[in-house]
Amino acid sequence: MTMQSTLRQETTEALIAALPRPGGAAWLGAARDAALERLRRMGLPQRRDEYWRFTDPGRLVSPAVPAVPLREDDEKPAFAAVEPLRIVFVDGRFDAAASDPLAPEGVEIGHLGRLEPAEGHWAASLFGVLEAEGQKPVPRPFAALNTAFAAEGALIRVRGEASRPIHLVYRRTGDGAEVLLHHVVRVEGGASVTLLESGVGAARLNTVLEVDVAEGSRFHHVRLQGRDPARIAVTHLFARVAGQGEFRSFTLGFNGALSRNEAFVTLTGDEAVAHVAGAAVGDGDFHHDDTVFVTHRGRGCESRQVFKKVLRHGAVGVFQGKILVERTAQKTDGYQISQGLLLDERSQFLAKPELEIYADDVKCSHGSTAGAIDETALFYLRSRGVPAEEARDLLTLAFLHEALDEIPDERLAGELSEKLEGWLRRHR
Amino acid sequence: MLEIRNLHVELEEGGKPILKGLDLTVEAGRVHAIMGPNGSGKSTLSYVLAGREGYVVTQGSARLDGEDILAMEPEERAAAGLFLAFQYPVEIPGVGNMTFLRTALNAQRKARGEEEISSGDFLRLVREKARALNIDAEMLKRPINVGFSGGEKKRNEILQMAVLEPRMCILDETDSGLDVDAMRLVADGVNALRDAGRAFLVITHYQRLLDHIVPDVVHIMADGRIVRSGGPDLALEVETNGYAGILGAGAAA
Numbered sequence: 001m002t003m004q005s006t007l008r009q010e011t012t013e014a015l016i017a018a019l020p021r022p023g024g025a026a027w028l029g030a031a032r033d034a035a036l037e038r039l040r041r042m043g044l045p046q047r048r049d050e051y052w053r054f055t056d057p058g059r060l061v062s063p064a065v066p067a068v069p070l071r072e073d074d075e076k077p078a079f080a081a082v083e084p085l086r087i088v089f090v091d092g093r094f095d096a097a098a099s100d101p102l103a104p105e106g107v108e109i110g111h112l113g114r115l116e117p118a119e120g121h122w123a124a125s126l127f128g129v130l131e132a133e134g135q136k137p138v139p140r141p142f143a144a145l146n147t148a149f150a151a152e153g154a155l156i157r158v159r160g161e162a163s164r165p166i167h168l169v170y171r172r173t174g175d176g177a178e179v180l181l182h183h184v185v186r187v188e189g190g191a192s193v194t195l196l197e198s199g200v201g202a203a204r205l206n207t208v209l210e211v212d213v214a215e216g217s218r219f220h221h222v223r224l225q226g227r228d229p230a231r232i233a234v235t236h237l238f239a240r241v242a243g244q245g246e247f248r249s250f251t252l253g254f255n256g257a258l259s260r261n262e263a264f265v266t267l268t269g270d271e272a273v274a275h276v277a278g279a280a281v282g283d284g285d286f287h288h289d290d291t292v293f294v295t296h297r298g299r300g301c302e303s304r305q306v307f308k309k310v311l312r313h314g315a316v317g318v319f320q321g322k323i324l325v326e327r328t329a330q331k332t333d334g335y336q337i338s339q340g341l342l343l344d345e346r347s348q349f350l351a352k353p354e355l356e357i358y359a360d361d362v363k364c365s366h367g368s369t370a371g372a373i374d375e376t377a378l379f380y381l382r383s384r385g386v387p388a389e390e391a392r393d394l395l396t397l398a399f400l401h402e403a404l405d406e407i408p409d410e411r412l413a414g415e416l417s418e419k420l421e422g423w424l425r426r427h428r
Numbered sequence: 429m430l431e432i433r434n435l436h437v438e439l440e441e442g443g444k445p446i447l448k449g450l451d452l453t454v455e456a457g458r459v460h461a462i463m464g465p466n467g468s469g470k471s472t473l474s475y476v477l478a479g480r481e482g483y484v485v486t487q488g489s490a491r492l493d494g495e496d497i498l499a500m501e502p503e504e505r506a507a508a509g510l511f512l513a514f515q516y517p518v519e520i521p522g523v524g525n526m527t528f529l530r531t532a533l534n535a536q537r538k539a540r541g542e543e544e545i546s547s548g549d550f551l552r553l554v555r556e557k558a559r560a561l562n563i564d565a566e567m568l569k570r571p572i573n574v575g576f577s578g579g580e581k582k583r584n585e586i587l588q589m590a591v592l593e594p595r596m597c598i599l600d601e602t603d604s605g606l607d608v609d610a611m612r613l614v615a616d617g618v619n620a621l622r623d624a625g626r627a628f629l630v631i632t633h634y635q636r637l638l639d640h641i642v643p644d645v646v647h648i649m650a651d652g653r654i655v656r657s658g659g660p661d662l663a664l665e666v667e668t669n670g671y672a673g674i675l676g677a678g679a680a681a
């Protein structure tokens with residue numbers, strides 16, 4: 001055994017030993033055992049792994065979680081304008097008293113931590129299954145870790161048009177904890193739902209969201225990733241989209257010492273749509289990594305990846321994005337753009353855009369840029385009387401706009417745009 | 429209103445001198461035109477007055493109502509009443525025309541200690557001015573100059589001028605790229621703003637514009653200096669004889 005693989009094994013075992021193993025239904029236990037085995041086989045990532053070459057996994061693998069001081073939350077509660085049904089997790093535990101009591105019409109909500117030991121839950125065919133499928137061709141060990149150890153999470157089945165969005169709210173009351181949450185969503189044929197996520201949740205947060213989008217159904221996802229400067233997070237989104245299904249996910253990232261957001265989306269049926277987008281703004285101690293892998297299997301599918309990051313005072317933005325077009329996926333329309341706006345010379349945007357195409361009749365394009373504010377545009381605005389800082393904010397928001405445009409709901413887009421404006425004003 | 433004395437300007441990068449001792453005084457209520465060969469420094473003069481980076485003033489001064497504008501930030505110059513209609517208006521994707529105009533107007537008002545305009549009043553103001561310039565409301569909803577034709581961009585410059593009501597207006601080749609009707613609209617826009625408290629500096633290559641915006645004084649600029657000044661007839665002379673004839677005559681005089 002080489003030295004590196006020994007080290008990998010030791011690191012993995014150390015973290016495993018530090019995490020409590022949850023109990024539960026037999027099918028859950030089996031899924032968790034399988035995930036643990038997967039995790040042991042691949043081991044946790046190391047600095048030199050190709051998939052981690054822009055992001056040091058050190059702070060994610062250490063058994064000890066650095067404390068993140070609790071601060072007074074002066075933010076307005078997110079997403080109130082769309083009157084979502086709130087499911088609240090406090091320090092990683094579902095808090096029924098803080099949550100809204102009734103599921104919206106057409107929606108059935110269960111909890112991973114409160115399952116009857118009975119067999120035959122609908123989620124059994126998805127829990128850890130989409131995650132396991134997402135381990136090829138590139139391992140995603142933190143997702144397997146999550147499946148093995150997450151004790152809580154929402155299990156959401158949507159059978160019709162959900163009358164309200166569902167909002168997963170993450171709160172924390174302590175400084176130091178690690179929290180793992182694992183959610184499963186199944187949107188039945190022709191149904192639709194909007195899922196929202198917000199809050200810091202923990203000093204170190206590991207979430208997995210597995211989404212099964214059945215034929216002709218629609219899943220929209222908008223996530224606001226908390227703003228405590230020292231927090232760290234690793235998240236995975238696994239989605240399977242059947243024929244004429246629509247999957248859209250948008251994440252807004254504020255501050256945060258380290259965020260690694262992975263999305264693994266497979267368009268299995270024909271004429272399905274998947275958009276994965278994000279905007280992130282960071283000042284100083286900020287490392288923000290979006291790693292996206294979209295597979296086209298069905299015919300005539302459309303996918304878009306749109307990521308924009310504003311970076312200053314040495315902040316680092318990372319984008320690794322891939323479009324894989326399988327032989328069966330003729331008439332694919334794939335698009336990918338990632339851009340970093342560097343507000344000073346110390347900040348960095350690192351991108352690895354990739355296309356891998358096995359079908360011959362496809363339309364795929366990708367682009368990636370990193371650059372500063374356009375001085376000509378800045379002068380034009382100032383020459384009309386707009387003060388330099390305000391002009392810079394206008395141009396920065398304009399830069400973020402292409403990503404924000406990916407949010408289907410205008411009220412949500414408006415709210416996030418305001419949050420960005422506020423952030424820019426505070427960070428002038 | 430605008431007093432430029434012995435202005436020397438060179439490029440920051442490379443140090444090439446462009447303006448070489450330029451003198452120009454524009455009085456309130458007057459329209460001055462500047463004509464001159466390509467590369468003589470007309471746009472450079474307008475950029476230096478508006479405060480664009482990349483130029484170094486090595487000598488001389490420029491004052492607006494006695495105030496040294498060269499020491500001001502571009503936005504301060506705008507608030508002080510200076511306006512430049514760009515030879516090449518800039519496209520800015522993602523920033524809406526209306527947002528931009530309103531932000532600019534309110535920023536100028538704030539800088540002058542005036543109250544912000546209400547959204548209702550602002551809408552009415554822009555609609556009225558846009559109608560006069562034959563700019564349709566759809567265009568205003570688009571990002572700044574994005575997808576505008578050359579002529580639409582120039583009309584948009586004049587719309588901004590009409591809304592912001594600056595006192596010292598510099599128009600850098602606003603006529604180039606305009607069809608005959610658009611030229612008349614632009615000229616009407618300018619003429620509507622002419623009054624005793626406002627002055628214009630109109631840079632152009634063509635006599636045609638000056639048929640519509642009749643100038644009080646015409647200057648010929650060459651190699652970074654004003655080399656001749658005269659009445660509206662001077663523009664006709666340029667049209668007939670070209671710069672070669674005029675500059676030759678000027679040198680001989």
Ligand SMILES: Nc1ncnc2c1ncn2[C@@H]1O[C@H](COP(=O)(O)OP(=O)(O)OP(=O)(O)O)[C@@H](O)[C@H]1O
Pocket residue numbers: 439446464465466467468469470471472473482515
């Ligand atoms: N940023 C720059 N870099 C290099 N050269 C420049 C720059 N700006 C101006 N110049 C040079 O300065 C000179 C004057 O340019 P300017 O644009 O002021 O001329 P102009 O009189 O406006 O010409 P035109 O009639 O063609 O618009 C030209 O020789 C031009 O090439």
Ligand SMILES: [Mg+2]
Pocket residue numbers: 470471472515600601
């Ligand atoms: Mg010019």
